[in-house]
Amino acid sequence: MPKPPKPKLPMHALVAAIVVLLQFSQPCFARTRNKHCTPTVCGNVTISYPFRLTSQPPHCGDSPFELHCDSSNRTVLASYNGRFYVQNISYERNTVRAIDPNLAVDDCSLPRGSLSFWDNINMHRNLPYSLNFMFTSMYLVNCSKPVNSSSYIDASRCSVNSSGSNPPPDLYVYFLDERTHPRDFDESCKIEALVPIMVQDINDLLTPDIYNLLKQGFEFSWIFPSKSLQATPFRAMVRNLKYALQSYADSFIYYLFKGPHIANNSYYPPNSTYILCLLITGGFIISRTLPGLVCLIVLVIYKWRRRHLSADDAIEEFLKRQKDLMPIRYSYSEIERMSNGFKDKLGEGGYGSVFKGKLRSGYFVAIKLLGKSNGNGQDFINEVATIGRIHHVNVAKLIGFCVEGSKQALVYDFMSNGSLDRILFAKENKIDLSWTKMFDIALGVARGIEYLHRGCDMQILHFDIKPHNILLDENFTPKVADFGLAKLFSRDDSIVNITAARGTIGYIAPELIYKNLGGISYKADVYSFGMLLMEIIGRRKNMNTSVEHESQKYFPSWIYDRYYHGEDVDLGDVVDDEKIMVKKMVIIASWCVQVKPNDRPSMSKVLEMFETNVELLQMPRQPFQLPFEVPTANNSIKDRSYDSSTGETSTLLYSSNEISIDIL
Structure with a gap:
């Protein structure tokens, strides 16, 4: 009598076995990474594994739990969109208690931090522990008018602000409550923060009760696997695989035969039933x-076409990872209704x-x-990931x-x-504006560019500073906009890695073209700002072939x-104070457009120069002189635009000697 065929293992059970094996092959190594590190102290908080200070070596802790000891000797936990003071770390209970810095002082400040560092935890799947959050979150919203709804709880801490005047x-x-559905948000309100609080439901609380809870801080804990599980990863794998197979079989039998399916009952079907199930x-x-293979091929083709026809998959994945996005997500029908069917067009690019x-x-x-997306939705992701989390008077909202x-x-x-x-x-x-x-x-x-460079947890490099991307409100307050080419980097990165030139010809920094000038850094934005400042001074394009005199074609060199030679410049009917302002802008712009990045000031230094007496500022020497010569076919200066998404041939001017550079 032939032997019956052996039952085959379901495919998803094999996948489960591989996942379990990967999960339990890590913990023993991870727990010994800090064996040579001694605990350190910041204020009254002891820092030990899995935490570490930024000044400690990377192996002393895990990057999601990196702490900072500030100048006031306070332990700071930084998430992507917020900072928190660590009040206590209990290594016996594996708990952390923290508080928003705005709540640590007794004034009218509102909680502004959104705790999102667990996204980093999800990105590091090999960490030998899991997190347990003992708090929920609530939205802090900013509205332009009063909202008459019982679900909106007044967040004002006091009737007057810290300066003694009434709030605007x-x-x-x-x-x-964080469970509020998007359709229940009032149109006049914008989300400012997602605030952690140690309570399950805030709907029945009054404002003083909420702040009493917030002042107590919030807690979360980290949990290591049991020692027995760490010591025997193979047994843990076998046990988990057996449990997965048994659960699958029980569910299948219950669905197929309507048999018993009781998790805590000792009764199970006979082994022959399991074999029948697997067969x-x-x-x-x-x-x-x-048929499955055919479906798989169709699915792959569909996915490939969808990725090339739209960036929906990449963008949706990006949005799922963001738990602290301030902007509101609208449907396309709502966008059509807002724009009245896209009738009033303001511009195109x-x-x-x-x-x-x-x-x-x-x-x-x-x-x-947005039109045709660049780089699998990268333009959209860049814009939302940067501008969606920051708020500054000189950055578009x-x-x-x-x-x-x-x-x-x-x-x-x-x-x-x-x-x-x-x-x-x-x-x-x-519109003729005064100087x-x-x-x-x-x-x-x-100020807007300096905030992008230094005011955020991450350093944001814009790479496309130009007049077209500076917007003006009703009071002519400037707003830096259009972050389609922006990149986020660690504030510790003095040099960043860019694989291709980014920006617009006429504003793009030389080091993005000539690699031997130095590394690419925030100084690229400084150069672009200098070229923009030159255009503000001249109120014309830097390159203008229609001017009468040849020497005035390239305005930065002429001015x-x-x-530099102390000659007067005809500025029209202006007062002496305005002449001083123009001279100061010329000096600042000349420093900013230095060819070598190391010769340019930082944006913080630029702000200092704006506030400095013009007599104390020195004009630099030859800001447009390249460190080498590039031959030109003729003496005419070409002025063509460059599309960074297509890489089309363009011509770039960098010196007063009419040097042209072709980008291929």
Whole structure:
């Protein structure tokens, strides 16, 4: 009598076995990584594995638990969108208690930090422990008008602010439960933070009760596997594999035969039933192999086409990883309704088109409808990942976004005065601003760039500073916008790795083209700001072939020569104070456009120069002189645009000697 065929193992059981093996092959090594590190102390907090200070070697702890000891000797835990003071770490109970810095002082400050560092935990799957969060979260929302709803709890800590004056009438802050559905958000409200709190439900609490809980901080714990499990990873793997197979068989039998399925009962079907279950499963899998293979090929082709026709998959995956996004996600139908069917077009560029829109609250917005996405949705991801988490008076505010297949849109505050290039280069309906106002615009742009470089947990390099990307509100306050080429780097990275030139010809830094000039860093944005500042001074394009005199074609070289040799410049009917402002901007711009990155100031130094007496500022020497010669075919200067997404041939001017550089 032939032997019956051996039952075949279901495919997903094999996958489960591999996952279990990978999970239990790590812990023993991970627990010994810090055996040569001694505990350290910051304030009254002892730091030991799995935590470490930024000053300690990487093997002394895990990167998601990196702590910082600030100048006040306070232990700081930093997440992507917030900072928290660590009050206590208990290594006996494996717990951490922390508090928002704004709550550590007794004033009117609101909690601003969003705790999102567990995203780092999910990115490090080989960590030998898991996290247990003992808190929930609630939204802190900022509304432009009062909201009459029982779910909106007033978040104001006191009736007057720290300066003793009443808060502005157009500012209202509320707490909302994190389970609030997006459709229940009032149109006049924007999410400012996702605040951790040690309570399950805030709906029945009053404002003082909430702040009493917040002042106590919040806790989370880390849990290591048991010692027996660490000592015998093979047994743990076998036990987990057996449990997975048994659970699968029980579920299958219950579905197929409606038999017993009681988790804590000692009764189970006989072994023959399990064998029958596995035989049926194996036969089913074999009979479906060919159709399944066909389906797999169709699925792969579909995925490939979808990735090349739209960036939906990459963007959706990115959005799932972000637990602290401030903007609101809108549906495409809501975007159409806001824009009144995309009737009022404000402008158009390589990224797509911009339309004027209006929220239900009456608040005007600008809707950027993205065209063909670059790099699998990278433009969209760059913009949301950077501008979606920051807030500064000189950085454009992202209100919301939309992703539905290939349809992508970004919703911004409406800037009634458009972009700076319309002020500088418009031939019709030109707005003539005073030198004082132009100086304020230049100073505001500098503050916005300096905030991107130093004001965030991550260093944000814009790589496309130019007048077109500087927006002006009704008071002509400048806002740095368009982060499609932006990159995020650690603030410890003095040099960053960029594989291709990024930016717009005429503003792009020389080191992005000539690798021997030095590494690429935040000094690239400084160069672009210098070229923008030159255009503010001249109120014209830096390269203008229509001027009468040959020497005036390249404005940065011409204006530098005039001031360097002490010659007067005709600025029209201006007062002496305005002449001083222009001279100061010329000196600052000349320093910023130095060819070598090391010769340029940081944006912090640029702000100091704006505040310094002009008599104390020195004009640099030959800011446009390249350290080598590049032959040219003729003496004419070419001025063509460059599309960084296509890499088309373009011509770039960097020196007063009319040097042209072709990018291939």
